[in-house]
Amino acid sequence: MPPATQPSKEITPRSVANKSDKRRLLDAIRMALDIQSPTIRRNTQTFNRAHYQATSLLPDYEALKNEARRIKEDSIARLPELVDQLRQVLEARGGHLFLATSAADACRYIRTTCVRHGAKLAVKGKSITTEEIRLNRALENAGIEVAESDLAEFIVQVADEQPSHIIAPALHYSQERISALFKRKFQTGLPLETGEELTQFARNILRQKFLRADVGITGANLIAADTGTLMLVESEGNIRMTSVVPSVHIAVAGVEKIIPTRREMAPFLELLAASATGQKLTSYTNFLSPPIDDPPFALSGKPRKNREFHLVLIDNGRFRMRDDPVFRETLYCIRCSACLNSCANFQTVGGHAFGGETYSGGIGGSWEAGTGRLQNARFSELCTGCSRCVNQCPVRIDIPWLNENLRDRLNREADPSVLSGTLTTLASAPEANEQAPPDKLFFGNYHWFAECASRFPRLANTFSKTKSSRWLLERLFGLDRRRALPAFPKETLVAAAARDFPSPVTNPLARVALFADVFTNYGMISRGLATLRVLRALNIDVVVTDSLPEGRAALSQGLIATAAEFARRAASLLDGYVKQGRDVVIVEPSSLAMFRRDARHLLEDSGQFERLRARSFEPVEYVVKLMRHLDRDAQSVFDVNRSPVGTRLFYHSHCQQKTIGCALSTEELLRSIGFDVVSSSVECCGMAGSFGYKKDFFELSMAVGEDLFQQVRRSEDESRPRALVANGTSCTEQLHAGLRRKVLHPIELLAAILRD
């Protein structure tokens, strides 16, 4: 491994697999953007589209997720008891169970079993868990040939790389690169250009391995404790070959794969297929209770042995995860890859950058930390907290929350810095996070900088444009100097609202507290003022609250104690208004997401969280709700002909806004007013709050944004552009950076087209 300060010479997937040193994370991002990105983008986005399609066809998708979650919670709670039950069931049938405490322990058992059978060749079905325990190396060191039979695993074995995706380990390989790899490694003159030729070539090699193998090694998607049944999902037939043809079958699985009963495997069947590859069912879904009763298979010349079965359950840190109140949730993971495929960063760089030595993507950091060292999870910094994976997870794991916790723990291991201490004191930030690196404290306490700057906005705006200040901000806080900084308005929303809208509405239809979130109050105040105008036009009484940070920025930096304190203060402020009978309206989607989603982890008073969750709204969502209540037609309130930007729009909703379910209402309202709307289908713009402002991630952020920029360009023709409409502050910055065009918030557009 190269020392931390030296740039590595040749960057290969293996050389940057361990990212405990941040330099390797940055090298890996560059490698992925240079070589792998177009293939990864195409493949992950294909999976992601199929996933949305398949889950929309499941009539009971939400109920299946609830059922799956319940079963996993129950299983992990009863895990020790289930291991004992499974052992008894397997042994009664003549099988063997070994619970391996460590990777080395597991490898030793499997190697011994293979050696006892005089095995020369072991054929393997796909198993990422065997990658975790480095099984191939252990067997090869004992002189046993290991044939990976899943074609993707075959490719990464030939290339000597780690998997880049949990269900499609060679997802980063294009057909052209596979062709070049095979020609180079196999020194063959065969035509290996098309998918069929490449498949045929690998198939022919592997068919002989299946027929001659002494031992077959598979993983398991689930294991039923009551019957010893393995559920094995695949599409190529290699797992069937591996589990049925050789007489000795060894299944290797994380201990968390056990569920109580075979009957409870039922909800996972369709749910896993839809979440993973977006199919109704994968080509083969096996339910085997080995040793199976089919007669053993042996080609002439090979001894015919009785069937034998070993289940090797891996602990390797999992029981420790089970005891951890936060990371226990990781064990519910059924490894479907939905969180990888729905992640904008993962779609752009894949698992060699957004991943560690074995596991990748949103859930990958928790697996790497849980089965290895915390530092191995440093790549989880690529989780921006956009939350697009949250609704896609079939067992409802709050993956951003896991990553925020990893970040919090990593922050606590950082070397103390004078700057961090000073910043904490100046900003009166909670001391609990004093040890975090300065960049994390800067972004997490952005409200303090914004508040200071808003006292002298002209000075601050002039200062923030100078080269020296940008150099300084980049040096101290990693704030990329290529990014435009938001301009501070002459006055805050609170001040402007008090002047422009001093009087209450008489006999109002409803009463609202407009939360002066940091980004609206110290930044885009026109959005707040537009909200006031529209709501007042609908006869709503609106008060603007004091401006407080709600903790979303701190949470995204892994400053959990800070986030919790901010969330408590803001929640108590807003709850006061709710108790007076006001609804809460919040302009910035990420601030709203705090009260609709994130705060449940942070507020001790769950009643308060539930109240705020039910009573907080995005401005346009609230307008739609009101109009429905009043049974008013959109065109009676808004006149499309007054639009200052024409009637053709391109609408991009914010990632967290989509997750909390208030993006569609805006689209529908704009259409019903008479706008011609094209909506973005990207998961996230790539800016994701502070992520795109960071020097380390600027290129990645812009590469992610490219999908959005292209969608805008494709929606237009030269003579007929579309006006850009977006909700998020950071989405607005990103669209501006990529397209150099003005962006309106939908509420600003609505305020401009109000009928008299």
Next chain:
Amino acid sequence: MLELIETFETNALEAAAEVRRIRATSTALRDEIEQTTKSAASIVLGAGEFLPASLMEPLGDLPGVLAAPTDDQLSKAEVGICGAFAGVACSGSVCVAMGPRLVAMTSLLMPFHIVLLSANRIVARPRDLFDPECFNGEGLRRNLVFITGPSATADMGPLVRGVHGPHRLRVLILE
């Protein structure tokens, strides 16, 4: 039941399986298989556990059927035929129960798999087979594989059908 059969047919076709609906008589079945396999030199006949013996027996003397295949012959045979435990309408899958004579091998080793499915064994969704009331709860006891179309991969770039498992899957629905 007709609706289940039609849904099964639509989804199985979508999964790239071939589907034929034929009358559940020994002549119709024999004729159909003879037509489909006439160019095949070696056919392996697995058990038809959930079908009347009167349907299966006449298949034994079809041209090309190996009477008692060795494992070497199994590894080289061209067509595998076996009965299905059930069909699943919503996904177009056939569910095969292993154990009886050569069912595991005929549904796996040969490039062409023909599976015989009784129309009255089609259920709506895969989870129905995990109901203890369904087919005497056998779905909870047997070694099963849900087969949805021929084996496939997208690992080499485009979607390729025909990898380690059968390249061609033909479902004969017996009505």
